[in-house]
Amino acid sequence: xxxxxxxxxxxxxxxxxxxxxxxxxxxxxxxxxxxxxxxxxxxxxxxxxxxxxxxxxxxxxxxxxxxxxxxxxxxxxxxxxxxxxxxxxxxxxxxx
Amino acid sequence: xxxxxxxxxxxxxxxxxxxxxxxxxxxxxxxxxxxxxxxxxxxxxxxxxxxxxxxxxxxxxxxxxxxxxxxxxxxxxxxxxxxxxxxxxxxxxxxxxxxxxxxxxxxxxxxxxxxxxxxxxxxxxxxxxxxxxxxxxxxxxxxxxxxxxxxxxxxxxxxxxxxxxxxxxxxxxxxxxxxxxxxxxxxxxxxxxxxxxxxxxxxxxxxxxxxxxxxxxxxxxxxxxxxxxxxxxxxxxxxxxxxxxxxxxxxxx
Numbered sequence: 319x320x321x322x323x324x325x326x327x328x329x330x331x332x333x334x335x336x337x338x339x340x341x342x343x344x345x346x347x348x349x350x351x352x353x354x355x356x357x358x359x360x361x362x363x364x365x366x367x368x369x370x371x372x373x374x375x376x377x378x379x380x381x382x383x384x385x386x387x388x389x390x391x392x393x394x395x396x397x398x399x400x401x402x403x404x405x406x407x408x409x410x411x412x413x414x
Numbered sequence: 415x416x417x418x419x420x421x422x423x424x425x426x427x428x429x430x431x432x433x434x435x436x437x438x439x440x441x442x443x444x445x446x447x448x449x450x451x452x453x454x455x456x457x458x459x460x461x462x463x464x465x466x467x468x469x470x471x472x473x474x475x476x477x478x479x480x481x482x483x484x485x486x487x488x489x490x491x492x493x494x495x496x497x498x499x500x501x502x503x504x505x506x507x508x509x510x511x512x513x514x515x516x517x518x519x520x521x522x523x524x525x526x527x528x529x530x531x532x533x534x535x536x537x538x539x540x541x542x543x544x545x546x547x548x549x550x551x552x553x554x555x556x557x558x559x560x561x562x563x564x565x566x567x568x569x570x571x572x573x574x575x576x577x578x579x580x581x582x583x584x585x586x587x588x589x590x591x592x593x594x595x596x597x598x599x600x601x602x603x604x605x606x607x608x609x610x611x612x613x614x615x616x617x618x619x620x621x622x623x624x625x626x627x628x629x630x631x632x633x634x635x636x637x638x639x640x641x642x643x644x645x646x647x648x649x650x651x652x653x654x655x656x657x658x659x660x661x662x663x664x665x666x667x
Contacts, residue, residue, distance in 0.1 A: 384553035385468075385471075385558070387553075388545065388553070388555075388558035389557060389561075392561035392562055392565065393561060396565050397561055397564070397652075400568055400652060401651070401652065404652070404658075404659050405655065407659045408655070408658055408659045
């Protein structure tokens with residue numbers, strides 16, 4: 319247990335700096351979410367959604383949840399956009 | 415109902431929603447102040463009890479392992495559902511795979527994209543396995559590792575073509591791997607029952623040193639099974655969707 323405590327102190331960040339980081343990333347996430355809604359062209363929207371997923375991942379990291387960061391990075395940043403892009407390709411083919 | 419009346423109903427309902435929302439916000443605990451008893455309790459006992467320094471994994475695969483079984487089967491059911499919905503129907507047959515994108519005004523993947531994708535496959539497989547096998551020591555786990563592994567296979571598609579993707583991910587093998595992953599989780603829990611312990615109770619030796627890769631007993635084992643299951647499920651889902659997109663299957667479309 320003493321080893322654990324040592325690890326915690328080694329990575330201590332000044333609280334003011336941490337809060338500034340958290341506020342910044344919260345505003346970036348809000349901007350990202352707005353962008354996803356406002357972009358109407360579908361493929362661009364999927365790319366924006368992917369960027370938004372990465373922003374959310376950074377948010378979780380800034381709020382000390384690295385495991386959720388990994389999940390969000392893989393699912394929100396990669397897996398969901400891939401599935402959406404494939405679906406768009408299929409739908410577009412039918413429309414032609 | 416006239417538009418004016420409808421607007422009034424919306425305004426009243428909207429005002430009520432805002433009022434309830436603000437009321438709820440005012441009653442929230444302060445930012446960062448967790449008032450529940452479970453967080454501090456888990457933090458004080460988890461490492462000594464489970465020998466896992468990845469406490470999130472200890473919670474996921476041990477303390478609330480039964481919930482995680484349910485979550486695991488959400489993905490399992492989703493993959494099964496995609497396979498069932500997109501199965502071959504009567505009147506449908508396979509044609510030779512044609513990249514439908516080739517006919518459109520879409521440039522083919524550039525050499526740079528192919529090279530970066532190809533170079534990333536190996537490292538991604540390593541990172542995925544590392545994440546899936548280090549749940550007990552790090553903030554990672556089978557789910558994250560499994561998705562990263564699946565991403566490596568998507569990159570094979572990006573770097574080469576659909577046929578290469580299919581050769582690296584045979585459906586028959588993936589079905590078996592996915593089932594083994596899901597069943598392994600359940601079987602680990604049942605083994606504890608057979609030994610006379612509660613379901614999913616950690617029955618393996620915990621190891622001497624908390625934080626060692628070989629520590630934490632069934633937590634590491636379950637994370638491995640979850641990683642295998644998640645990787646197979648995602649590759650199956652992406653493979654089915656790719657097949658739908660790239661192969662024409664309706665006979666008279």
